[in-house]
Structure formats: C-alpha cells, structure tokens
Amino acid sequence: MQQATLEKIVSMSERNVQSPVDVDAIRGEFERVQSRANGISMLLLSTADGRALADWTHARLDPRRVAAMTNSFLTLGETLAREVGMSGADHATVSTAQGSLVVVRVTGTRSCTLAVLGDPNATLAVLLFAARECASRIRPLI
Template structure:
C-alpha cells in the first residue's frame, strides 16, 4: 500500500501550526520505519522511528502483562521536555511520536498527538 507522504506532512503541519509548544511529530510504521516527520531540531527520523515504535510496543506489552486494557499512549518526561507516543488507527500499525518543549504541558502535548493521530489515520 502506498502512503501519500506529502499529505501526511501537510497534516502534521496543521497540528504544528496549532500547537506552538511541539517541536517534532514523527510517523513510523509498526516495525519502526520512518514514514513522515516534521521537526524543528536536527534529529535522525530513522533512528527515532525505530526507538519510538519499540517503546510504544513495550508499553503495550507491559499493559497486557499487567492485565490492563490496551495502552492508549506512552509518555516520557524529562526536565527538557516530554514525548508522547500513540498508536495510529489505520489498516496496519503506525506510531506517532510528539515531542514537546520543557514548558509545554503534558495535556497539551497529548491533545496535539491525538489530534495528529486522528488526522493522519484518515490518510493511511
């Protein structure tokens, strides 16, 4: 199945224009390959795609082991910013990673990630 990368990047641009505290949005396949990204830093999307997909899968696996329902998202927070990883509802598994600045609240970051996942899910 072919993915329209330009349409995905345009959808990511819309989310970024609405959320000034977000510095990166990254879409990856379930097996960790980069599909589309928007980033204000010089980060390697290929490496980040592999790690993001693995981190979300680990969170989902841990959730199942604990007898919980499927994980809706996984977060990582540091003094320099936070990252939210969500699974994108599409025909096959995709991961969306959203990186926020240190002063961006986790709620704003999560809202932006879910908004982006909904927008790009329609395109995948």
C-alpha cells in the same frame, strides 16, 4: 527452486503490498498540528516495524533512528499494560526537564506509531491532545 514455490512466493509478496502513503498530506497535517499547539518540536510517523514514513521537526535528531525506538517503546508500554492486568496502553510518554515525548498507535490500513515531541514549554496535556488529534486526522491517510 521449483516453479510452484516461486509462484507461492510471488503471490504472497503481492498480497503484502500496501498502497503508498501520501507523505505530503501527512506532513501537511503535521504542520497544521504544530501551528495550533505551542512548543511542539517534532512529529514523526513510523511503521509498525520502525521505519520512518513522514516527519516534521525542528529538533536536531535522526528521524530514522527515533522511528525505530518509538515503536519499540510503545510496544513495550502496550505489553506492560497487558501484563499488569490493564486493557492496553493508550499512549506512552517520556518526560524530562528538556521536554516530553508522547507516542500513540495509529491504526488504519496499516499499523503505525505517531510520536510528538515537545519542548519544556509544552505541557503533557497539550502534547497528548495534539497526538490524538493528529492520529485521528492521519488515520485515513495510512
């Protein structure tokens, strides 16, 4: 490989390096949110490419797998909203007899996805409020 090509690659990779995320501070916010809202069983922050950054959970699940799916789910919702002539999706939800999941976009220095899972006792309104509040509090941390 030519030296000029190597220098371009190194230069590009240096520009794409983002500052590290304060995972402890984010988990602290997760604990704060779950202590204020009954029925939350998981909070998960993932990157736009589906990698788990931070999680807090009582649920029996693999945060890495869920991270990849939640980002894809929200992206699909955003795309669908645009396709049918809406401005854009504020959030995406899944509701079942076992509980509900709310997924929101958090855009700070980087774009992330926040997922909030609730048990059957948590209303969708509580989960959406918790997700929005948590997103606003962690936005400066990402």
